[in-house]
Amino acid sequence: AQTVTQSQPEMSVQEAETVTLSCTYDTSENNYYLFWYKQPPSRQMILVIRQEAYKQQNATENRFSVNFQKAAKSFSLKISDSQLGDTAMYFCAFMRIQGAQKLVFGQGTRLTINP
């Protein structure tokens, strides 16, 4: 079975700073997807970024980028030029490519951006 671990329950940074959220996972699969979801106080689950394990290039979406280390099973999220609107819970998630599209989530990191 796959597991996802987020070792930082809470983080806090000043506006405009760069912050990195950690995620490690365990799987015997070779091909899979990894995701970062954002959950603001509104409770919505918003996809931030996605990485396919078979792609060596790290995914980027505007101010959000990942550092994907397949051998180390590490998938960290970097937020550059952080904004107040980035305040949210962030979840790392794993999904196998084969079979049903079941997401396995980490415990979450509560990120606060201070003015």
Place this chain on the structure above:
Amino acid sequence: NAGVTQTPKFQVLKTGQSMTLQCAQDMNHEYMSWYRQDPGMGLRLIHYSVGAGITDQGEVPNGYNVSRSTTEDFPLRLLSAAPSQTSVYFCASSPQYSNQPQHFGDGTRLSIL
């Protein structure tokens, strides 16, 4: 395009009561699933369905029933609510066998007294 709609948004039940959480999607997605979110534990899969008439258990299925009579709807039933089922419940959908991300509903906050 409404996406994934969950009703109700909030509900309070007494122990032993039954209830159905509704989930509907208008995107013709084959895959639908239910998750529960508890503090410090992220989201955990309860049940999922890969199409009408087909359902299967996820990580935490005990105490919950599901059915999928149509592509659009995937209700989650609590037959006899217990305080341990106090949680926030999310429904999600996506096309099957694709790399498209899952669409989540806005969640239902359920409290069992």
